[in-house]
Amino acid sequence: MxxxxxxxxxxxxxxRRALARLITLIEDEDLLASKxxxxxxxxxxxxHIIGITGPPGxxxxxxxxxxxxxxxxxxxxxxxxxVDPSSPFSGGALLGDRIRMQEHTLDEAVYVRSMGTRGHxxxxxxxxxxxxxxxxxxxxxxxxxxxxxxxxxxVEIIExxxxxxxxxxxxxxxxxxxxxxxxxxxxxxxxxxxxxxxGADNKVMEIxxxxxxxxxxxxxxxxxxxxxxxxxxxxxELVEKIEQHIEFLKKSGLxxxxxLKRSRDELEDLMRDKLTRxxxxxxxxxxxxxxxxxxxxxxxxxPYTVAERLIAEFLVKYRE
Amino acid sequence: MxxxxxxxxxxxxxxRRALARLITLIEDEDLLASKxxxxxxxxxxxxHIIGITGPPGxxxxxxxxxxxxxxxxxxxxxxxxxVDPSSPFSGGALLGDRIRMQEHTLDEAVYVRSMGTRGHxxxxxxxxxxxxxxxxxxxxxxxxxxxxxxxxxxVEIIExxxxxxxxxxxxxxxxxxxxxxxxxxxxxxxxxxxxxxxGADNKVMEIxxxxxxxxxxxxxxxxxxxxxxxxxxxxxELVEKIEQHIEFLKKSGLxxxxxLKRSRDELEDLMRDKLTRxxxxxxxxxxxxxxxxxxxxxxxxxPYTVAERLIAEFLVKYRE
Numbered sequence: 001m002x003x004x005x006x007x008x009x010x011x012x013x014x015x016r017r018a019l020a021r022l023i024t025l026i027e028d029e030d031l032l033a034s035k036x037x038x039x040x041x042x043x044x045x046x047x048h049i050i051g052i053t054g055p056p057g058x059x060x061x062x063x064x065x066x067x068x069x070x071x072x073x074x075x076x077x078x079x080x081x082x083v084d085p086s087s088p089f090s091g092g093a094l095l096g097d098r099i100r101m102q103e104h105t106l107d108e109a110v111y112v113r114s115m116g117t118r119g120h121x122x123x124x125x126x127x128x129x130x131x132x133x134x135x136x137x138x139x140x141x142x143x144x145x146x147x148x149x150x151x152x153x154x155v156e157i158i159e160x161x162x163x164x165x166x167x168x169x170x171x172x173x174x175x176x177x178x179x180x181x182x183x184x185x186x187x188x189x190x191x192x193x194x195x196x197x198x199g200a201d202n203k204v205m206e207i208x209x210x211x212x213x214x215x216x217x218x219x220x221x222x223x224x225x226x227x228x229x230x231x232x233x234x235x236x237e238l239v240e241k242i243e244q245h246i247e248f249l250k251k252s253g254l255x256x257x258x259x260l261k262r263s264r265d266e267l268e269d270l271m272r273d274k275l276t277r278x279x280x281x282x283x284x285x286x287x288x289x290x291x292x293x294x295x296x297x298x299x300x301x302x303p304y305t306v307a308e309r310l311i312a313e314f315l316v317k318y319r320e
Numbered sequence: 321m322x323x324x325x326x327x328x329x330x331x332x333x334x335x336r337r338a339l340a341r342l343i344t345l346i347e348d349e350d351l352l353a354s355k356x357x358x359x360x361x362x363x364x365x366x367x368h369i370i371g372i373t374g375p376p377g378x379x380x381x382x383x384x385x386x387x388x389x390x391x392x393x394x395x396x397x398x399x400x401x402x403v404d405p406s407s408p409f410s411g412g413a414l415l416g417d418r419i420r421m422q423e424h425t426l427d428e429a430v431y432v433r434s435m436g437t438r439g440h441x442x443x444x445x446x447x448x449x450x451x452x453x454x455x456x457x458x459x460x461x462x463x464x465x466x467x468x469x470x471x472x473x474x475v476e477i478i479e480x481x482x483x484x485x486x487x488x489x490x491x492x493x494x495x496x497x498x499x500x501x502x503x504x505x506x507x508x509x510x511x512x513x514x515x516x517x518x519g520a521d522n523k524v525m526e527i528x529x530x531x532x533x534x535x536x537x538x539x540x541x542x543x544x545x546x547x548x549x550x551x552x553x554x555x556x557e558l559v560e561k562i563e564q565h566i567e568f569l570k571k572s573g574l575x576x577x578x579x580l581k582r583s584r585d586e587l588e589d590l591m592r593d594k595l596t597r598x599x600x601x602x603x604x605x606x607x608x609x610x611x612x613x614x615x616x617x618x619x620x621x622x623p624y625t626v627a628e629r630l631i632a633e634f635l636v637k638y639r640e
C-alpha cells in the first residue's frame with residue numbers, strides 16, 4: 001500500500017505504479033483518492049483533454065491507436081482513458097482494441113487505462129474526470145477519453161473534454177442515427193471513418209447539411225474529416241484540426257469560460273455527494289429510518305413528505 | 321392552468337387532460353408536481369409495471385403495440401411510457417412507432433406518453449418514475465415502460481419495473497452484443513424477435529447457454545420466447561410469461577422486497593435532490609460563491625477542499 005504522500009510524490013514524479021494505484025482508489029471511491037487529488041489539483045490544468053465518441057463499429061479505437069504515433073511525432077506525451085459505461089456488472093470493454101493499444105504502453109510517453117462502471121452512472125462520469133485529472137498531474141500533454149458506446153451516458157462523460165471528436169461511418173442505419181442525435185450537438189470535429197466504403201462522401205454532405213440547418217451562432221464550425229483509420233489516411237489532418245481547435249478556444253477566451261463552467265459543475269457535484277453522504281450516515285444509524293421506509297412501501301406515508309421531514313430534522317440535529 | 325386540487329381530483333377521476341398536465345409538470349421539475357404526487361401516493365402501488373428494453377431495431381415498439389390488444393382481451397387497462405434518453409437536446413423519439421401506437425389512444429383504456437431528456441440523466445429516471453406513479457394513481461392496471469436504446473442509462477430507468485423484458489434479434493453483431501452485457505443481467509423474460517430470420521433458434525440457444533453459465537442462485541429462470549411481432553406470433557405466450565412472473569414475485573415475497581428497496585432508493589434520491597437544492601439556493605445568493613469558483617478555475621484552490629468548507633459553513637449558518 002502506498003501512503004498519501006507516496007501517492008502524491010509518485011504521481012508528480014511520473015511513477016506509473018503510483019498513478020495506477022490512484023486511479024484504482026478513484027474507481028473504488030476511496031476517501032484517500034479525494035485527499036490525494038486535492039493536493040494534486042494545483043498541478044493540473046495543463047493537459048489538452050480530447051474526447052472521442054461515436055457509435056460502436058465506427059473505428060474509435062483504431063483512430064486513437066493511429067493518433068498516438070502522430071502526436072508522438074510532435075513530441076507530445078499522451079494519456080488515454082477508455083470508458084465503458086455499458087456494463088455495470090460484467091465489464092464489456094472491447095478486449096481486442098485494448099490489447100492493440102497496449103503496444104503503445106511499451107512507450108514510456110504513453111499511458112493507457114480502461115475504466116468500467118462500478119455501480120452508479122453518475123459515479124463513472126465523476127471517476128473518469130478524476131482519472132483524467134490524475135493523468136494531468138502525472139504530466140501528460142494530451143489526454144484522450146474514448147467511450148465505447150454513444151448514448152446519453154457517454155455525453156455526460158465526454159463533457160469533460162475541451163475538444164470533442166464524434167466519429168461516424170458511411171451507411172449507418174436510421175435506428176443508430178436516432179441514438180446519435182445527442183452526441184451530434186457536442187461535436188467540435190466530425191470524423192467519417194472507413195472512407196473506402198460506399199456512401200462516405202454522402203455521409204460528409206449529410207453532416208455538413210445538418211450543421212447548416214443548425215441555427216445556433218457559432219464562432220467555430222465543426223470540420224468534417226474523412227479518414228481510413230486502418231491505413232492512417234486523414235489522421236494527420238485530424239491532428240491539425242485538433243490543434244486548430246485548442247488554439248481557437250484559447251484565443252477566443254472560450255477555454256477560460258469552459259474551465260469556469262466545469263469548475264462550477266464539479267464543485268456542485270462534489271457538494272451534492274458529500275452533503276448526501278453526511279445525511280445518510282446519520283440516518284442509517286437510526287432505527288427510525290427503516291421504519292420510515294417500511295411505511296413508504298406500505299403507502300402509509302409518501303416519500304416526498306418523508307424526505308422533507310428527514311432533511312429538516314437533520315439540519316436541526318446537526319447543531320446539537 | 322389546473323390548480324393543485326384540480327390536478328389531484330382530475331387524475332384520480334381518470335381525467336386524461338389532468339394526467340397529461342401533471343406529467344408535463346413532472347418533466348419540467350415543477351414543485352407543484354411533487355405536491356400533487358405526495359397526495360396521490362397513497363392511491364398507487366396497484367399497477368403491474370413492465371419494462372421493455374433492447375437494442376434499436378429489435379422490435380420493442382412493435383411488441384408493445386401487439387401486447388396492447390392481447391392485454392385488452394383480459395380486460396386490463398394500459399399505460400405506456402416511451403422513454404428516449406439518447407437525445408438531451410433535440411428529442412430523438414422514433415416518430416413512426418409513436419404514431420402507430422397512437423391508434424390505441426383512441427381506446428379510452430390505453431394511455432400513451434413519450435418522454436425525452438430535459439437536462440440531466442438522473443432527472444429522466446426520476447421523471448419516468450414519477451410519470452409511472454401518476455399513471456398508477458390514474459388507475460391503469462398495467463404500465464409498460466419502453467426505452468429507445470439499451471445502454472446503462474436505460475438500465476437505470478428500467479429498474480423501476482417489476483418485470484423486465486429484454487428483446488433481441490437473430491444475428492446482431494459483436495459490437496451490439498457488448499452494449500447489451502448490462503441489460504442481459506436485469507432480464508426477467510427474454511424475447512427473440514423476428515423469429516423468421518435465420519439464426520433465431522441459435523440466438524435462443526445462445527441466451528439459454530449464457531443463463532446456464534450464470535452462477536447466481538435463481539428462483540426464477542428467465543424464459544426465452546421467440547416472437548414475430550409483426551404477425552403477432554408468440555405474443556400470447558409472452559403475456560402468459562408476464563403473468564406468471566408477477567405471480568411468482570407475489571408468492572415468493574420478492575414483490576415486497578423490491579418495493580422496500582425501491583422505496584429506500586427513491587427516498588434517498590429525493591433527499592439528495594432536496595438537500596442539494598437548499599444548499600445551492602443559499603450559495604447562489606452569495607457573491608463569495610462566484611469568487612470561490614473563479615479560484616478553483618485558476619487552480620488557487622481545489623474543489624474538494626472548497627466543497628467541504630462550503631458544506632460546513634452551510635450547516636452552521638442554517639441554524640441562524
